[in-house]
Amino acid sequence: MTVVSARSRCRAGISKLAALLALAAAATSSMAADLTVVGFGGALQEAFRSAYFEPFRKQGGIALVEDSYPGGYARQKAMVETGNVTWDLVQMDENEMASACEQGLLEPIDRKQFAKAQDINPAAFAKCGVGAFVWSKVLAYDGRKFGDNGPRTWAEFWDTRRWPGKRGLRKQPRMTLEIALLADGVPAADVYKVLATKAGQDRAFAKLDQLRPSIVWWESGAQPLEWLESGTLAATAAYSGRIASANQQGKQFRFSWDGQLYSMDYWTIVKGSPHRQQAHALLDSMFDAQRQVAFAQAIPYGVTNTRAAAAMPEALRPLLPTSPQNLRNALLLDTAFWVDHEEELLQRFTRWVSQR
The missing domain is CATH 3.40.190.10 (Periplasmic binding protein-like II)
Incomplete structure (x- = not known):
């Protein structure tokens, strides 16, 4: 009787453990299914969230999670080398993007893949990135x-x-x-x-x-x-x-x-990202002129959409680094x-x- 009870308790414990492991695996799978966007945090990321991320969530219905980091590309390099890519769309400064691109850590960017590319300054497109803003x-x-x-x-x-x-x-x-x-x-x-x-x-x-x-x-x-x-x-x-x-x-x-x-800072896609299609959809939504104006209103940086630049409120123009009077010297x-x-x-x- 004692032996049977012990075996029953053991089987019950194993069943519970298996259930917990299944739940953990399901949670991991669910997380992996989300598009992960990574920025530099702070007021800048708050501006990204209000101008781009939240409208994209509401309009597209695509699951989007955020992360932040201080820059560099050590994390991206480790992900690519191990084949465990958990970041998708990542903000990078230009020189780090160029170095990471040379090392094969980023997906190439083809402007033909974006429906709104015609409104973006051609200088904003690089081999492995597209301009996010001018700081x-x-x-x-x-x-x-x-x-x-x-x-x-x-x-x-x-x-x-x-x-x-x-x-x-x-x-x-x-x-x-x-x-x-x-x-x-x-x-x-x-x-x-x-x-x-x-x-x-x-x-x-x-x-x-x-x-x-x-x-x-x-x-x-x-x-x-x-x-x-x-x-x-x-x-x-x-x-x-x-x-x-x-x-x-x-x-x-x-x-x-x-x-x-x-x-200029750039949006980049980590090499081997499982969510390249969703990342492209988010980028295309970021190219929208109204959303770029909203971004500059949230944090006054230069934008890449030429129509957005032309539509910028007069009161905001003196605060933009790209305004002609601010580019002297x-x-x-x-x-x-x-x-x-x-x-x-x-x-x-x-x-x-x-x-x-």
Whole structure:
């Protein structure tokens, strides 16, 4: 009797375990069936959600889940190499997209596959990506501290006597070395010619040496504005769209377009994505002019749809990095330069930072 009862309990336990495993497998299968879209998080992802993801969910009825990451392509590389691709549509900056494309980690993009492609600026299409938006890094400062009389140029950013306080810069050589050369008087048109030389690189690091005691390094786009608000920073390099969004919520950040650094971020599809068809459908919906206007209203960045750019509300135009008046003295990020030089300059930059 005891033996029978023990066997019965054992069989019951095995049945329960099998049921749980079946439920887990079903859940995993259900998750795998969802289109996964990955962005950089924060205010930017909130803008994606309101302008693109939610309308797509409601209109198409396609299951869509979101994820976020800080950039790079290590995760995509691991997924492709193991054959376990769980991300589908991923936001990437241009130089990382180019490197990942060269390594075969991304699906090629064919503009003929998109019904609304005719409205998109042809320059937005790359071999392995399509432009999501044009972003900008600008000089920002605390309006409570300096009013309307804060630093307006990168040269003034270096002047901690006239405008005392800590300075925020992103902890990476890309865009930081360019800012240093702009601050040292190199015209925007000549920055990459200078930076391509050993003497130019030495010049950039020498300029950073001057500011070293005042630098606070940030690593995510939300940090510099949080630190401006808290008083940790008096001035910082920051993303223009995040600043404009924060000011819409009552913050008092001032910023200058003089010497802005701008580039395009891209949507990419991970090689071997099981949901390429759904990813294409989402991209095509993102090409819609009204949705791109809604995106720029949520976070003021440049858009890729030419009709959307023409239909942009007048009040919003001065906040866009692509507005003609904001492109004076602007520096377009040179992706080819960084694909060729990032490894060596990153090593030098890392050593320099560690010497503090």
